Amino acid sequence: MSSNEKRGGALSNKDLANTFRRAIHLNGMNDYPGQMHSGYTYAMMPALKKIYKDDDKKLVDAYERHMNEYFNVTPYVSGLPMGVTLALEEQNAQSEDFDTSTITGVKTALMGPLSAVGDTIFHSTLRVVAVSVAIDLCMQGSFAGPVLFFLIFNIPQVIARWWTLKMGYTMGTRFLDEAASSGIMEKISYAASVIGLAAIGAMTATNVALTTPITFGGAGDTDPTALQALLDGVMPKMLPLALVLICYALLRSKKVGMVPMLFGILAIGVVLSLLGIIG
Template sequence: MRTSNNQITKKDLMSIYIRSLSLEYSWNYERQQHMGYCFAMLPAIRRIYEKKEAQIEAARRHMEFFNTTPYVSTAIMGISTAMEESNADNTDFDTSSINSVKVALMGPLAGIGDSMFWGTLRVIATGIGTSLALNGNILGPILFWLIYNIPAYLVRYWCLKFGYGFGTSFLNRIEESGLMPKLTYGAAVIGLMVIGAMIPNMINIQIAGSLGTGESATAVQAILDGIMPSLLPLLMTLGVYGLLQKKVKVSWVLVILTSLGIIGALFGMFVV
């Protein structure tokens, strides 16, 4: 059990909040926001765990793939902090559930965050700011900055407090009721569903050419879609996964994919 010195404080939450502002500074194509997420979680990790080995293990947990709208990402950080606390208090806590919950939440929250900020608030701020700026009013860019950023920063902080408070009370209730194994299993299933749904949305491969001549010609891509929609993106994902399982370096995987794309486009195999 942790001592009073290991309890999360308001100062720790504020440190997480400030660090969350750099979530996308180290964005990359392999794991996207993972380094920014881990960086934001470090104050909580250092507070919760006394042993260096436990801190390193927790930091590694948060270096897995992560990507969501930055303004609502703090809700997941708050829940992760509560789950790390629960892990420190319970020796039989399933640490894999921490990443399972992250994966399960990042998709739905990204949909909410994108619609709220990119699709709504940004459009409103741009409309007001642009109309004033076109008339030579200096308030145009100022109002754009204020209308967009004030709600963004407030929502980011509110999400962190809500996520941490919700995670703490929720985890206490499910631990008392013995539902933790079911929660872990359900979160893992939802996480896999989210990742599976990302494949056709993020990967686009279309084969060029057709079979037959004249009006009876059938596009090869149409035949593949008839067998299974998004079959090629799925096969490519499984191929990349197989290479990674065989310990092929990510840099070599990128070289292979880039080479296939160039060769395929050069010889007219793919629709460009």
């Protein structure tokens, strides 16, 4: 049998739902040596027991295989490697000459690309959009802000957890060949990056308030020229954008932590305001 075929089908939707519920705890069992290996094994234990119900040795080997291997991926797309892994474990249960290193290879191959897509979609895009909506409502004093944040972020991620698990188990390793030939992973990552950057730009324009009251000129009957008007003529919201880019550069350099930066912005803002440089 080809390694790209899906065989068996020993697991029902109820079995996959059990794995799905346990996988919610995936990121709550991390440790430095193996990251999510404990949560990964915990999520699949009932399914593995059903797959290897007549072979205790292979069951123990499966436990050890997943507990002893490093695994780390964006939790919201973790269902895909789990589903593919379970499909491969079924093949191992049905064949005495199955190469179990294939299971490790598939998990390792999926971690990087899936994390790139998952982080871009959920952390850099969906979370930013949810925060943007919530901040606008909270600034208006609406209790709907935190509620919408919870719904906007969590409904898609719960759907993604189940859909990727189901797809991974149904398709088996065939998913890898189709993803590689179509380039779908790269396309999804690029599209999500564009959306995320647009959301960050919108948040900067609507939620970061920074202006300057500085004026110059205005001798005689001539009205003084406002520096803010000149800046807006070049590019609206130039000062808020500059502030965000400075903060981003400081955080990216890893020389300034989040808390010191916040207190620094507060102190510098007070001083510049007292000096009449910013409004």
